[in-house]
């Protein structure tokens with residue numbers, strides 16, 4: 001597959017070669033344990049300090065507020081389980097939304113099933129927005145945490161986080177956000193948003209897989225998930241993944257410097273895809289709110305056929321994209337996000353997620369726009385749901 005035909009950047013990204021170069025020395029020449037006494041170990045420790053500053057800068061946070069984890073999933077777990085454990089005497093109620101990533105949803109479900117917590121899943125409207133009014137009404141005296149994602153990975157909808165945070169804070173409730181999809185794509189400023197905790201992941205921003213960050217606002221105390229040596233101020237034990245940390249730091253630095261240019265390049269390509277698809281393929285629904293959501297994401301339902309069949313045929317032509325969410329696309333359940341915005345099962349099944357990134361070109365977009373209508377026509381001609389049209 002030609003990298004320019006990869007349209008699945010919300011699932012993962014290739015590691016930027018500048019990130020690989022920055023990581024390289026810490027595999028062999030400087031493999032030392034940052035906690036050791038000798039000077040080489042000090043260099044590793046220094047590299048971690050620099051990465052912490054780079055990650056902090058991306059979020060407009062302080063370096064002491066950055067905690068390195070093994071990814072977005074661990075950051076989400078640490079925030080939610082950490083608050084749940086720390087404040088269970090104060091209350092047992094957690095509020096989240098119906099369209100969260102499984103890293104949040106499954107964690108909440110576990111707490112409800114096994115640890116005596118009560119979870120409210122806020123519904124969303126047809127574009128994927130949580131209602132501020134409904135958040136207001138669902139906060140109780142026992143509420144200890146609101147966790148609502150910034151940008152949705154499937155449809156790209158961006159929540160009005162600032163307003164949601166203000167509502168939680170007016171009732172003295174902590175706010176965590178899964179910002180894995182927004183961080184590195186758009187400005188994410190923790191001071192401006194006001195969040196207490198925020199998760200992001202390295203491999204969604206051209207860094208290595210298996211690395212993440214939890215931002216924890218100064219003064220916010222949560223319990224750890226992992227116990228051991230006192231790494232990361234005791235919040236996340238385990239010898240530091242120095243190469244990974246250097247990688248996420250460099251990726252953060254590059255993202256901050258280049259995100260504005262990325263938007264300038266990718267938004268027109270995404271809009272072109274949307275327009276082209278609507279012009280050449282009949283009976284298509286656009287999901288989410290592309291104009292106001294993530295500029296790199298387009299989610300459409302191509303009615304009367306299966307998304308998986310489209311993916312398979314596009315794959316044979318060298319294109320990589322997703323249907324529903326990558327994490328659940330191996331199962332036959334339709335996406336919980338698309339059902340939550342009110343799609344019928346059959347329309348959720350016909351969904352395609354196109355997510356663009358650094359290595360896409362106008363060329364590749366044109367190729368996809370040429371290929372897709374043919375694929376759809378072939379599949380529809382075989383579909384029992386289409387023949388009577």
Ligand SMILES: *Cc1c(COP(=O)(O)O)cnc(C)c1O
Nearest residue numbers: 071072073101103153180181201
């Ligand atoms: C990818 C993703 C995650 C999980 O991050 P990992 O680093 O893969 O564990 C969590 N939330 C969202 C919204 C994501 O897109």
